[in-house]
Amino acid sequence: MVLSCTDVRKTFGANVVLDGLTLDVGEHEVVALIGASGSGKSTLLRCVNLLAEIDDGVIRLDGADITDPRVDPDSVRQKIGLVFQSYNLFPHMTVLDNITLAPVRVHKRSAAAAREQAMEWLNRVGLADKSGSYPDKLSGGQQQRVAIVRALVNSPRLLLLDEVTSALDPELVGEVLTMIRDLKGEGMTMVLATHEMGFARQVADRVAFLDKGRVLEQGPPEQVLGDPVEARTRQFLARIIEAGRL
Template sequence: MPGDAPAGPLLSIRNLRKSFGANLVLDDVSLDVGQGDCVVLIGASGSGKSTLLRCVNLLEVVDDGVIELAGTDITDPRVNADEVRSRVGIVFQAFNLFPHLSVLRNVTLSPIKVHGLPRAEAEARSLAILERVGLSDKAAAKPDELSGGQQQRVAIARALVNSPVLMLLDEVTSALDPELVGEVLSLLRELKDEGMTMLIATHEMGFARQVADTVCFLDAGRLLEVGPPAQVLHDPHEARTRQFLSRIIEAGRL
């Protein structure tokens, strides 16, 4: 999957700011993600997690700050955004699959339309990825013939098919029934074990505790606390982190 490790962090975010009108959504955020690391973003809804991921994928234009991928400033306006997105896979809470296309066509669309791969090569690559996520037998199915967990695994396969160096995952289990969450989290654990670099926004605190190398607590657009899961989740320094986690514990989610 990922290639040779860069000299510094694979992803480096420095003093990132993003506003929507008068609403400051990201306030001076700085974060490094090393090659092969799994960094998990936690925080209440509206804390800026999704916007941060969208900025890294260049789906949002940053107001200030720098994002570097493997040492290259991807916030430079001269950068080809499509080329960056071909190296950075993103998976959303909503599956965003095309309902009229088969699973295989959903996964092959980007390699064929964006990267110009011949159909036979794109299909061979896509079938290998579908095998990897346990869905090769569903290649001819339409999305509405699949469970939510299967649809989310197709969305992950679609992001993996271009061999990204970085995966961004935005609350990928939030739309799933509780019994389907495990199959998606199991796949993410496998990707982590294989060395995929991931930046994940999630409310799944058990997953964060078990799999993350680093947990980051965002609050009102500021990165308040960053550290190993044991420290951030069980011995946080910041009062606001403790307040947030106490509510998670009360809800039985930690």
Template sequence: MTPASTPPVLRLENVRKTFGRDTVVLRDVNLDVAPHTVTALIGASGSGKSTLLRCANLLEEIDDGAIFLDGEDITDPRADADAVRRRIGVVFQAYNLFPHMTVLDNITLAPRRVHATSRTEAETQARELLDRLGLGDKASAYPDRLSGGQQQRVAIARALAVRPRLLLLDEITAALDPELVGEVLNVVRDLKGDGMTMVIATHEMGFAREVADQVCFLDGGVVLERGTAGEIFGDPQEERTQRFLRRIVEAGRL
């Protein structure tokens, strides 16, 4: 674990987000994500996990509070949202690959168009990522010729191609057949080994227990309980957390 004295890569301070007049999705959320650590967000559907990630990447505008990336208040109206997003990689459960582009073109688009990387350099890096993710022979393939697991690995490669400071993963196995989940989770394990700072919203409880340095249980838009994986999965303190995990165990998912 990174020492507590090290400034966080991501910090949320009293973040509040509402939809419409009455639907409060995030209620005064506070969260620190230390460098080279994995934070897992767990909780029932609708608890606010995905919204938290979308706020962290400025895809949703918060109503109150502040979000900091390496100490910079990225929710300040004067902040350059595009510049912020260049430092954050995001992978959603929907692959969102461009169907008319090859795998190689999907991965190199942002480095070339946003980061002004030369085509040669972008393609070299993309091929290295594909080799690493077991997709070295798929560079010229189109997304509809790939399995779901392969498409999700391409989406991860695309997020890594911009060399992000922070990687946000939102239920990246939710749309996959069970037999394809493992190949995607293996990629995340490797990224943890490399020291990538990640925040993961997931329903894969066994995986969260294995890889997370910090686990946050969200309920009704509140971070109800947080701690190490051992603390949250082994000895949760809040009754709501206990009930949630008990149902997970009864369903055979932990």
């Protein structure tokens, strides 16, 4: 198992966001987290990346407990990539500097090597001509692709994607989803929180439906999205279909 969450609990005051959540993710596996707003998808991703501290349970990365307070969080985060809903690019840096910051400062690569690697990635995703631009000159879809590249150049063991298309105009969603599909083809292990059920069906090996801070139901996309066992999953999907999102 690359990632293994066991009985994870996370509260914000009286609000229990994760309530004994258990989820395993294997090597080269892509798991889509679905569920209503507030079901704990984003919180789980933040906890895995140690941006939020859990209140109980264990999270393991490659078998090692990363929620042990004796573990250096920076060394854990170096192995996990996280992409945010609102991109969170650094507005005062060019696209190239955004991408090479961590390779140079954290992984101590030479500036030239980092630049070369960044340009290779930008070429692949068709953004090489934007390398000297500042983020505010890019469309949302371009910014999000840069954000994904920024996470990938650190060669993470695990890539977490937090509703990466939710802030995008509909016509820009496709370019980001294509990129994620390509990553799956290369065997990247990914956990993605998403509202795009059609995409979850295409790209995920497994879909996990989160409800009230637990994984209520999980399985192959055809089963969970097509023929769910749990009543609450059916309700959720019915609402999504009504909203025209499936």
